[in-house]
Amino acid sequence: MWKNGLIQSLKDPSLQVISSDIAVVIKDKYPKAKYHFLVLPKEDISSIFKLTRDHLPVLDELRLLATNVIEVSGEKEKNFKIGFHAIPSMTRLHLHVISKDFISPCLKTKKHWNSFTTKLFIDYDKLYEELEKTGSVKRIESTEAKDLENSPLKCNHCSFEAKTIPSLKDHLLSHLK
């Protein structure tokens, strides 16, 4: 089943970029930017919704590996987004580490775009705080999620709003240095 794809990838050492005793970094199979890594715990945590305060140290470790893999790539952390999808599709908790260029042939749909650039993307710090304060991560309302998935294609660098995905992709090229 495709939902278990990440767990399969986790087992394949050739896909591992870096790892520690408790977590592994792999490249996203369909990267949505120049750099797109996933940090997964070895512990069988299916998603953000299974997290408790007991997992805070695991999150700390995921975050450390995120910093490490950016360093190894020779890039600057400020040029990355680090966080979780509010509605994960695939099982096994995974932290996205993605460069803000969002230039990739695999970025094809409005849902892709909005999953990284709206509240459908939960920054690491925000999720960590919620877990610390409330002891769990709340599921987003499905009506709000639909609205976010279908919201206008706003550039993540400026006020530009694209009418189509291809025009957004053209526009993103203009932000390359």
Add this chain to the structure above:
DNA sequence: GTTCTAGAAC
């Protein structure tokens, strides 16, 4: 999560 493709949008 992706692929495929019908038909909407242009």
Add this chain to the structure above:
DNA sequence: GTTCTAGAAC
């Protein structure tokens, strides 16, 4: 006529 999106996938 071509580009682009969006829903089914048994």
